[in-house]
Amino acid sequence: MADEETERELRAQLTDAFEGADFPVDSQMDLVPALPEGPSTRFEAGDVSFTAMELAAKLGGQQEFPYDDVESLVDDVMEGLEAEGML
Numbered sequence: 001m002a003d004e005e006t007e008r009e010l011r012a013q014l015t016d017a018f019e020g021a022d023f024p025v026d027s028q029m030d031l032v033p034a035l036p037e038g039p040s041t042r043f044e045a046g047d048v049s050f051t052a053m054e055l056a057a058k059l060g061g062q063q064e065f066p067y068d069d070v071e072s073l074v075d076d077v078m079e080g081l082e083a084e085g086m087l
Helices: 004-018 052-059 070-083
Strands: 042-045 048-051
Touching: 004 042, 004 070, 042 052, 048 052, 052 070
Parallel strands: none
Antiparallel strands: 042 048
């Protein structure tokens, strides 16, 4: 399990990456334009590392679109990462 610092860092990176999306977002594809490097955008903290594409593949069943704001999106992503054993 990731430590609190790793989780805080990942949460901050995800928020920074997705806050530029045009909310509400109805699907993962709505998030791609907000990513600085598109699907290959990498998130790294501590021993945890994954691309946006890997994130989408692993968490497709964990997310409940639409999202009205970045906070609720990132909350679900963090919960999904934990549920999938990625944290």
